[in-house]
Amino acid sequence: MAFEPPIAVYDACVLYPFHLRNLLVQCAVDRLVDARWTDEIHDEWIRNLTANDPTIPPNHLRAARDLMNAAVPTATVKAYEAIIPSIVLPDADDRHVVAAAVAAGASVIVTWNVRDFPAAELRRHRLRKLTPDIFLTRLYDQIPDAMIAAVARARRNLRRSKVSSKEFVAALRRQRLTRFVSKIESNLSKL
Numbered sequence: 747m748a749f750e751p752p753i754a755v756y757d758a759c760v761l762y763p764f765h766l767r768n769l770l771v772q773c774a775v776d777r778l779v780d781a782r783w784t785d786e787i788h789d790e791w792i793r794n795l796t797a798n799d800p801t802i803p804p805n806h807l808r809a810a811r812d813l814m815n816a817a818v819p820t821a822t823v824k825a826y827e828a829i830i831p832s833i834v835l836p837d838a839d840d841r842h843v844v845a846a847a848v849a850a851g852a853s854v855i856v857t858w859n860v861r862d863f864p865a866a867e868l869r870r871h872r873l874r875k876l877t878p879d880i881f882l883t884r885l886y887d888q889i890p891d892a893m894i895a896a897v898a899r900a901r902r903n904l905r906r907s908k909v910s911s912k913e914f915v916a917a918l919r920r921q922r923l924t925r926f927v928s929k930i931e932s933n934l935s936k937l
Contacts, residue, residue, distance in 0.1 A: 749889050753780040755823070755847040757857035758790035760878045765900075765917045767791075767810075770856070770878065772900040774818045778885055778892055782850040783814075784823050786842050823850045834867055847873050856881045858922070882926040890929075897930055898937045911937035 761767045761783070774781035792807045815822060826842070826849035833841035833848075840862045847855050848871050855863060855875045863875045876884070886893040901914040909917065911934045919927045930937070 749892075751777055751780045752854055753782060753850055753852040754854045754856050754881065755782045755843060755850060755852045756787070757843050757855060757859065758787045758794065759858045760856050761787065761791040762795055763921045765914070766878055766921045766923070767814075768903055769882070769897065769900045769918065771814050771817060772896050772903065773882075773885065773893075774821065776892065776896045776899065778889060778896055781818055781821050782823050782846060782852055783821055784826065784842065784846045787846070788814075825849060833871075835862065835864065837862055844868070844871060844873065847871070854881065877922075879923045879925050882923060883929055886926060886929045894930060894933045894936050901937055911935070 756770055760770060770779075770781065773779045788811045792804065792811060795807060796802060796804050823846040826845040829845035829848050830841045833844045835841050835844065840859070843855060843857070844863065844867070846852075852873065855868070855873060856878055857863065857875055858877055860875050860877060865875070868874055882893070897914075901909060901911060904914070914937065915927055915931050915934065
């Protein structure tokens with residue numbers, strides 16, 4: 747059976763950490779996931795990152811956003827705003843993520859903030875939520891060789907810092923990808 751990439755909306759919280767963002771975008775570039783985001787999601791992760799680390803120049807983050815949009819030109823969801831009022835969530839500010847997922851025909855929202863997206867409301871829209879750790883682990887379980895290759899390419903994207911395979915895997919572990927790292931660390935020589 748052929749692998750069909752899931753359509754997944756990346757919540758702002760998973761685009762905030764650098765190494766995780768790099769890996770998730772690489773998975774989209776490699777067509778292992780049909781990634782989706784919105785301008786509003788971009789604005790949120792950029793705003794939060796600059797607020798928490800004012801040493802990062804905002805123009806660098808906007809450049810990263812532009813590179814993401816260029817690398818995955820089908821990712822930006824438009825015309826989802828009319829759906830927002832029909833979404834019922836504990837925090838109304840999160841409704842745009844579900845609305846974008848509905849508009850995109852997504853099956854999953856990748857988020858660390860799973861409590862913000864009640865399963866009953868997501869089921870109403872044929873959606874589910876997964877942490878990035880579980881999402882990436884499930885992709886690995888389905889297509890291990892392709893995921894190892896994507897991790898290797900994500901590491902090679904780091905041309906300036908030139909991190910080793912071991913350092914890259916350690917960085918992913920620090921970004922809470924513990925299950926995923928336990929799957930890939932036996933492949934360090936391929937990364």
